[in-house]
Amino acid sequence: MIDHDVIRQTLSTALRTGGDFAEIFVEDKVSSNALFDDGKVENLSSGRDRGAGIRVIVGETTGFAHTADLSAAGLAEAAEAAGAAARSGGGGVKEIALTRQAAPRPNEIEILPEEVAKARKVELLRRANDAARGAGGSITQVTARYGDSRRRILVANSDGLLTEDDQVRTLFTVMAVASGDTGMQTGYQSMGRTIGFELFDRYDVADLAREAAERALLKLAARPAPSGTMPVVMGPGGGGVLFHEACGHGLEADLVAKGASVFAGRVGERVADPRITLVDDGTMAEEWGALAIDDEGSLGSRNVLIQDGILTDYMWDLLRSRKEGRPRSGNGRRQSYKHLPMVRMTNTYVLAGPDDPAQIVADTPSGVYVAHLGGGQVNTATGDFVFGMTEAYLIENGEITEPIREGNLIGNGPAVLSSIDTVGHDFAMGSPGMCGKDGQGVPVGDGIPTMRVPALTIGGTA
């Protein structure tokens, strides 16, 4: 992407003011999106973002600058700005020897999105629209989106690291609106992988569209959600965001170090039911959070965070691992070259447990079955989290019965973790997600087996 001599020069320039560490992150991202709405293809859009972010660390201080100018002069200017921002005494000239490091990809790409005719992308949208509208006469509106991106990154630093990755993502989403006597309801379904256009050889967008439409139709007949505290059974895959919110964020080392996590100081302690093993795994082939290297050049890896209910480790980025003298975990990520990296999740999931999923429902006299959760939010300091149910049912006398309308669930991470009393032997990954932290969004995945939380608060009206 960029000449290696220029990279070495840029790093040397960045360290001229005496920095301890310098890094250059180069990104070249092309993306394309197509939107179908209101019965027609609205438009296609394309974008290109290309630039470099340079950071310099001196003691406790990080200086950061970015530029869209990738010429030697443009990079030198940014390097000087980053070095000046980290400010310290003079450091003289440091020679940096770069060693290229290979990074095994989680998966191969068969068909690069840029090699696919735009007409084929548009055709997928029409197919999805037709399928969703075909699901029932009450479907009154369909929005389908196709999106792809190819993000080439290069990371080099003054420790001599030089590594690159080529990250491809393809996403398809459908939102259907159903209208009936009770007003309008929506159904949403999405599919995303870190692969190219071969995604659509494997999965039919018509199936996805029908699932979205059926979810909207189902909710037309749904009862208001109950309110109060009750047992909640999470279906496989659909409830993974619970763990992302309820404990994932609290295991990010930057929040832990600042005392902003309820899990601070608890490594080695029991924090969950012994059935729970929680993993964050950047190597999971094709899953939305998969990466060969993180945005600091560390290899993606599989990290066990909670083993049989015992907290084993946090997730780490370069800054935090340097401070604590421990290995990085492949969790240093950033939204783009314009952002500083921080500790982020990749694919976060709970391993399958010992219990029969059908029996979990049968053993629940009354409660709520959540097939699908929407987004969520957590206060890491208290562990209190909220997330939305997008497809849920009542459980009555050990059986899943009527669908209920949307509502939020609320609970406390540590309390929920230790109270989970059954974990199914099934497992599924959930929908592709976008995780926000301090204003930066990165793609993540999640997954869970069926499980039961004996007491969660449901925010309904009934």
Place this chain on the structure above:
Amino acid sequence: MVVEHPDLLAVAVRIAEMARPAEQVEAYVARGTSTSVKAYGGEVESLTQASSAGVGVRVIVDHREGFAYAGTLDEGAVLDALAEARDNAQFGEPDEFNALVEPDGTPPANLDLWPAGLEHVSTADKVAMALELERVTTSRDDRVRSVRMAMFADGRGEGAVATSTGIRAWGRAGNCHLAVQALAVSDGETQIAAGLSVGREVGDLSVDEAADDAILRATRLLGSTKPATQRITLVLEPRMTATILGLVAGMLNGGAVLKGRSPFAGRVGELIASPLLTFVDDPTDPRSLGAEIHDGEGLACRRNELVVNGVLEGFLHNGYTGRRSGTASTGSAQRGISSTPGVGAGALAVAPGVGTHAEVLGAIDHGLFVTSMAGLHSGVNPVSGDFSVGVEGLMVKGGELAEPIREATIASTLQRLLLDISAVGADLEWLPDGSGGVTLVIPDIALSGS
């Protein structure tokens, strides 16, 4: 770093003038600089100096629309974006309402939104403010001894829109803010809360305001417990009111209305809220940090009354939604460089009602004063209006704030919330996002707890 007006507008005009016969071309060009300083543990944790620029190009030909953007103003990339937008236009489907706006005669408001002094504030002074913010926040209450983050940030930018239909618009604006997240610790419990101070110039900022706000918000939640499930009267603080009305404004977006995704479609002239409620979107109000001279399509921003005494007056439109609904743009196109113009409010504010905050609160015998809501993106459905969010706050007893609560949710529909409003305070507060809120009272809401 920011150059004078003709430069950027000239870039936009040059692209617009490349339109071929029977083709419409719009260029939206933006450029900005920003600084952010984060302090932690008495040191500078990070200092970021950034500048960025970009262009978004829209091409309409035979009523088909295509779009492309580039995150640079580099000559080659700009021309690539135009070529790519042209290519993309072949794949959109014709829509008779696809067209760029033309000048509509509304004069631009005479607003000065440029923080001329900000340019002369040294980096050292910005660093000093961030360090001072952390120091003050951690020195006023024994329970608050650390922060998660204390930050000074500023941003200045200019934008220009030019079209082959005669639009020529240019504007610039900037602001700065102090933000701190305070950690309050007591008896092994930790609460975190943010405090902000926002203004156009550094002189508008107050370290005390941000620090005291964060300290108050974090400490008053210590000892909070889960309330019992019940129906209760909500008292929304001004920022919560602004948040909820922001959601409602999203449902008054002409795009949602035309596409059958708004419960308020076809209801202009009807009572959709309590007669106590009036709210407008007025980006020409200089008190709002959302004030702007031009919208994303280059038309002058203007005052739009949305709900007056509970009656729905109209919707917000950009060029497309205005034309298609048989009216015209309300100057409400919103966009960044990377997308086509959407529709949205820039400076939504409630008309002040009656009574100070204390007076409104004093009239409540038993209620919940809501100070934060969580899960808005998952718990509010803008199509159905279903509303279910997590809340934190303080109980209200005999007109006074009482014990703190957490881990509870409130649920209703946005339609119901609007109709049930029983009091609107006069305590208009302008918020960092440009909106203006007042204290609002809504009785008989489902609160889920234990």
